[in-house]
Amino acid sequence: MALQINATNPEHPALLLELPWHLPLEEWPDKYLVPLPRGISRHVVRYARAGDEVVAVKELARRPALREYELLRDLDRIGIPAVDPLAVVTGRTDPDGEPLECVLITRHLGGSMPYRSMFETTMRPATMHRLMDALAVLLVRLHLAGFAWGDCSLSNTLFRRDAGAFAAYLVDAETGDLHPELTRGQREYDLDLARVNISGELLDLEASGALHPSVDPIDFGTEICARYQELWKELTRTSVYPAGKHHYIERRIRRLNELGFDVAEMQIEHASNGDSVTFVPKVVDAGHHQRQLLRLTGLDAEENQARRLLNDLESWMATQDDYAPDDPSPSSRLRSGRGDPHGARPEVLAHRWVREVFRPTVRSVPPELRGQMDPAQIYHELLEHRWYLSERAQHDIGLETAVVDYIQRVLPKRREPLRPAEE
Template sequence: MQAPELVLRSPGRGLLALPWELPLADWDETEVPLRDVEVGPSRHLVRFAETDGVLWALKDLPERIARREYDVLRRLEDDGLPAVQPVGFVAQPEHETAILVTRFLSGSWQYRRLIARLPPNRPRHRARLFDAMISLLVDLHRHGVFWGDCSLNNTLFARDGQTLQAYLVDAETSEVHPTGLSDGQREFDLSILVENVAGGMIDLAESLDRPPEIVPQLVEEAAALPDRYAQLWDALHAAPVFAFGDRYRVEGVIRELNDLGFAVDEVALRPLGDGRSRLQVAVGDRNYHSEQLRRLAGLDVGEGQARILLGDLAAHREWMRRRTGEDVAEWAAVRSWTETCLHPGMRSAHRALNGVGSEVQAYCDLLEVRWLLSERHGADVGNEAALAELGAGAPTDSAAKGAVADAPTGEFRLSAIADYARDRE
């Protein structure tokens, strides 16, 4: 018998003890700590095992493909791109196959669960999902990554403040090009996305017995994805030309990029010889607000969460200024905010959701619900009313609270929050 080749980055005792010598399909759930996790259609067998306090995703693949996907995922991790974390692979020459091991993305869910919870007349929420996918594709292309099979089935979504963050799950067909992608490669990848998204949304609509008249709308929304892509790509790669005396326009470009969440690494004005200059901006990763919050308060949160929390911090600093009648030092405002608003608010919001999900996302939801309720009533309703609304409908049974895959923070209140936003519009 030919022994398997084992490569693991998290060699915990439980993970090492799994029956790697057996084909994944032959693992016995009475002997292996397997977990039932709902997954979408897949070309390969995918199972989940929980050991060492972690849920692992295991995918059966031909060895050549498993090695390549593992290498690609390692590269994405090194570049800080949103993708599942590669843990290792196990080559099984005895069975002419291999098993790719990744860490399950906690607090995430598939598009089917998100869309299935919403009525068909909610194009705004589908738009949020599409924006997340386009942002992911642009991030990959900027780093020279050709996805090759970008689809809804190969993407997981997690809430980041009041936005969605998309994560690449399947990199079987992905390629990393150190010198970057050509326009043709980017356009081909985008065309694959349009076709796959249209097909995935139509299949889901049919499985949910949506009215047939929604199909043309779904096709139209998928066909508009290249425009979304072009808008973001152009914003990141624009090189405007203006008179040297109009240098104030540089600040406008930087602010636009910061509003999109991107940090600016370098700005250059290249003279054209006719009194005008061309602006070239080197754009970093989409972590502008999260880096700012990390610097101020030592918090490590998502970009969307950081945007909300920085707004809350600014409001608290302004409240301190009005109360004292004096300017408030940044450090003093941060300390007061973390002690009197952030930490108590996170604990209260998390309790209101019966401990589901992360405390940070729960507090972001609390702030959003409080703002929307206040807009509705024309006055600040305060935290107590917002906490009561936030907690309404949260799961109470231990199974729902403990389900890693079935209880992402905010899913229980996502529809209600969306209803308030729709009413406000």
Template sequence: MFRRDAGLMAAYLVDAETGELLDDLTDHRREFDLELAHTNIAGDLMDLDASVGLPGQLDPIDLADSLLVRYENLWAELTRSDVFDPEDQYLIEKRIGRLNELGFDVEEMEITTVDNGKQVKMVPRVVEHWHHKRRLASLTGLQVQENQARRLLNSLNRYRIILSEQEGRDVPLPVAAYRWISEVFNPSVQIIPHDLKGGLDDAELFHEILEHRWYLSEERHQDVGMPYAAQSYVDNVLRQRHH
């Protein structure tokens, strides 16, 4: 089943004939399942080609092969780990953004020190509709829209990484959420003059600050930080917008 969500399509599994839940998926089992899927899909496509034909003279075997290639690319994107230098924290948000675009949410991040950098292992999970909105509300009390909540949770998770690195321990998420509200979210939106808000709520303004920070960091190839990004957003975006 598909439902619209802010111009996008959200997919839901509503029925399944058979299924098996495994505690761990080995490479051997995954390869076996892929080979079986390839055989079944290729066979079905050949039957379809023989009965009504495939559009554009598509080859059933080539189509089935392409499925495996796309799956392996997706699997690599979901399971690979990245190494960041400490000052390149903005790359974490970029990585999370790519996973979000694929329809996955980053629920956990395991941080491991590697030489002079940080190895960030992300565990993406598909979550139900309105998950981010409810999750953010339970952690911070903020009532926002779903896509806003996703972006704010990304910022919160990123800040938790920084806190954990600074304190040398895994900072609990509720503790990180409390500090994120008081040290990141509130200071960022409170510097915006009321007459420049243009009817936008604080969550949308914070989202735009995050976007502005990302562009600035990309240009300079280093994280510019939220205080600088927020002030730059006021001076170079909002004031120009209302000029």
């Protein structure tokens, strides 16, 4: 069987052909590889450079390689945070004509780290709680989409900074299955696996001396279940309200928006006696603030980053002479996309904010000091630094002053817990 590359982009096969497919992955020369931290995997995994991109190459049998490739493509189509599948390479042989395993190729997730690399320095319990939050959100999103993971663990997840929190991405979909809807038993099976896997991984870290002494591995394994159940209940519970209290439904929807979810479809039923109304969110989509920021500004950010940028945008809009809201709350105007007909539309103000505030501020940070931070994360940290300096000074010191202080005093001596994704 001849070498065959099935790719999602017509440009990738030509770039990938330059890699040494005639060699087992373990024997690839260093000149093809990128020295990035890798998590634990049952398969051989290497990072390599293909043109200007860094790709993750995983060696496995033909059937699971093709299956995982299709599953990752399905997850991409429905907007689930997962690594981006690029290609599957089949028909590999060594110089003697002996067959080699197929490989699955995914795009390296910039700015991400496997959990073990994050524990190279002892991680504080508060940071670990944020990791559990991120993983719980990912698992809920998968289950809402009908995806049974089958192997939820820290090892099968990559983490990226998301403002003051983390965003979790699925890495390994080999054991997964996509269904129209999951049963309660399927969800609980995934959750039980997550609890056992996470406790085991943390016990392993404890044995190596990399775990904070106050952290109980069993408690943290159980915590993922509690956080998942709390979020799942909030997103799917049935609410019964008195008839005529329609604002209760709006309040529930706003609560879901605050959690980062949109209600794409809902079911509302009136009781036969007319005394009450039953409200059930039928389809809930994650990324409420991401979509809002993208629509207004064209900026693509993680959910918590987007929430923070929107708050700053609202504050800035209120200082503009042509800002004339028809609602006293700027956030209401952003949500609706409407305003006073004599004032500038929110989209116009938002693009002005990007041009006059966001971009100049981010560009003022020297590239060599940015590390792996993306523009949204840089801007978030500058806002945090301005808040810190303003609290200390007991007055608003302004963004420009905060930027100068951040560049001169913080970045040069900062030791990043998440190292640059690429050298």
